[in-house]
Amino acid sequence: xxxxxxxxxxxxxxxxxxxxxxxxxxxxxxxxxxxxxxxxxxxxxxxxxxxxxxxxxxxxxxxxxxxxxxxxxxxxxxxxxxxxxxxxxxxxxxxxxxxxxxxxxxxxxxxxxxxxxxxxxxxxxxxxxxxxxxxxxxxxxxxxxxxxxxxxxxxxxxxxxxxxxxxxxxxxxxxxxxxxxxxxxxxxxxxxxxxxxxxxxxxxxxxxxxxxxxxxxxxxxxxxxxxxxxxxxx
Numbered sequence: 059x060x061x062x063x064x065x066x067x068x069x070x071x072x073x074x075x076x077x078x079x080x081x082x083x084x085x086x087x088x089x090x091x092x093x094x095x096x097x098x099x100x101x102x103x104x105x106x107x108x109x110x111x112x113x114x115x116x117x118x119x120x121x122x123x124x125x126x127x128x129x130x131x132x133x134x135x136x137x138x139x140x141x142x143x144x145x146x147x148x149x150x151x152x153x154x155x156x157x158x159x160x161x162x163x164x165x166x167x168x169x170x171x172x173x174x175x176x177x178x179x180x181x182x183x184x185x186x187x188x189x190x191x192x193x194x195x196x197x198x199x200x201x202x203x204x205x206x207x208x209x210x211x212x213x214x215x216x217x218x219x220x221x222x223x224x225x226x227x228x229x230x231x232x233x234x235x236x237x238x239x240x241x242x243x244x245x246x247x248x249x250x251x252x253x254x255x256x257x258x259x260x261x262x263x264x265x266x267x268x269x270x271x272x273x274x275x276x277x278x279x280x281x282x283x284x285x286x287x288x289x290x291x292x
Contacts, residue, residue, distance in 0.1 A: 070102035094226035106244040115222035121241030136211040239276035
């Protein structure tokens with residue numbers, strides 16, 4: 059990644075940024091911020107590395123959740139995940155918040171949260187009570203303990219090309235057609251021997267909850283990248 063001839067590592071995942079780990083004397087050092095990727099937290103399923111803009115530096119293709127989802131995220135209105143053993147039963151409780159009509163809102167319904175944490179039924183006897191919930195403190199009430207709370211954010215749900223520019227990376231979203239379902243796998247190579255990079259993407263996922271609904275509208279995506287510009291060929 060830094061052109062020193064030594065193999066480095068790039069990682070990503072759910073609720074994680076695209077991270078760059080530089081190999082320094084056999085130790086992997088987190089240099090994500092140095093490459094301008096510290097606020098790329100997403101719902102990533104796959105990564106691929108290739109020189110897409112012909113500058114002899116590695117670029118990054120990131121397969122994300124996409125835009126055809128109930129989940130929405132941006133740099134100013136991130137998708138949030140709160141983690142703690144809120145009801146002290148020995149199990150970590152995940153609670154997802156998203157922005158609905160400008161307000162922070164728990165993604166799970168009252169009934170789903172009560173299934174997860176039965177003690178909430180005493181706090182929200184009716185659906186009307188639950189409708190007044192805004193931030194995580196109003197949801198948890200006496201269980202709210204900011205010193206123990208783990209918070210993770212997602213700022214980006216689009217699948218992206220991240221092109222190298224000297225040391226930093228510039229994110230370029232893939233076309234609309236590539237955002238219709240999660241990208242789960244990538245193949246990168248020169249399919250037709252024209253000296254340009256081709257990208258084949260595998261999408262869709264039906265192994266999700268009924269509340270989210272299946273991701274099944276994509277028929278796959280193929281793009282040719284010429285000097286950093288992707289040319290779709292569906």
